[in-house]
Amino acid sequence: DAGVIQSPRHEVTEMGQEVTLRCKPISGHDYLFWYRQTMMRGLELLIYFNNNVPIDDSGMPEDRFSAKMPNASFSTLKIQPSEPRDSAVYFCASSPGTSEQDTQYFGPGTRLTVL
Amino acid sequence: TQLLEQSPQFLSIQEGENLTVYCNSSSVFSSLQWYRQEPGEGPVLLVTVVTGGEVKKLKRLTFQFGDARKDSSLHITAAQPGDTGLYLCAGEREGGADGLTFGKGTHLIIQP
Numbered sequence: 279d280a281g282v283i284q285s286p287r288h289e290v291t292e293m294g295q296e297v298t299l300r301c302k303p304i305s306g307h308d309y310l311f312w313y314r315q316t317m318m319r320g321l322e323l324l325i326y327f328n329n330n331v332p333i334d335d336s337g338m339p340e341d342r343f344s345a346k347m348p349n350a351s352f353s354t355l356k357i358q359p360s361e362p363r364d365s366a367v368y369f370c371a372s373s374p375g376t377s378e379q380d381t382q383y384f385g386p387g388t389r390l391t392v393l
Numbered sequence: 394t395q396l397l398e399q400s401p402q403f404l405s406i407q408e409g410e411n412l413t414v415y416c417n418s419s420s421v422f423s424s425l426q427w428y429r430q431e432p433g434e435g436p437v438l439l440v441t442v443v444t445g446g447e448v449k450k451l452k453r454l455t456f457q458f459g460d461a462r463k464d465s466s467l468h469i470t471a472a473q474p475g476d477t478g479l480y481l482c483a484g485e486r487e488g489g490a491d492g493l494t495f496g497k498g499t500h501l502i503i504q505p
Contacts, residue, residue, distance in 0.1 A: 320497035321495040369435050384435025386433065
């Protein structure tokens with residue numbers, strides 16, 4: 279298996295522009311997680327899905343952020359409009375379940391820079 | 394306020410030395426995980442501890458879960474340059490939602 283795939287790996291955009299980050303989870307995994315990592319705040323959970331349904335979006339910072347999972351093999355995280363403070367590395371992770379024995383597998387991340 | 398406090402934040406030691414990093418909280422966790430992250434990559438799971446007082450060993454790495462399931466430690470014996478990376482602890486709060494809460498991590502550098 280190729281693991282969790284994220285695109286793009288790097289994104290540089292200007293303030294006010296729309297940004298869309300993409301994720302393909304590992305086939306057969308029922309859970310998908312979006313995280314954001316910064317030096318100041320560390321790794322923060324933004325939202326997670328179970329069987330394509332959003333379960334907990336309490337970590338989404340503002341209405342400018344939205345996430346969708348139209349099918350089991352694809353998810354997007356959209357920021358509209360983007361702001362410089364959104365600059366961070368965004369990770370997608372997938373897991374077969376959420377028991378202690380279920381590992382979360384992380385993608386390589388998308389490094390977002392908003393100028 | 395960070396739910397999981399990791400210390401130290403940064404640690405640079407010589408190859409062959411021993412070290413311990415800590416992960417502390419005032420909350421009880423049903424399980425706690427340790428991840429290692431290298432530059433440009435996502436975190437990779439090292440171990441999961443579930444039972445209070447549990448000790449797990451992974452070669453030169455020893456992980457311990459506190460008796461009260463509020464804290465954990467990672468001890469590395471005879472550190473090697475390949476151990477360099479960001480070590481993150483993450484927990485699933487007892488009675489909480491399914492998502493993991495991460496600490497900010499310990500940046501470890503092992504100098505040859």
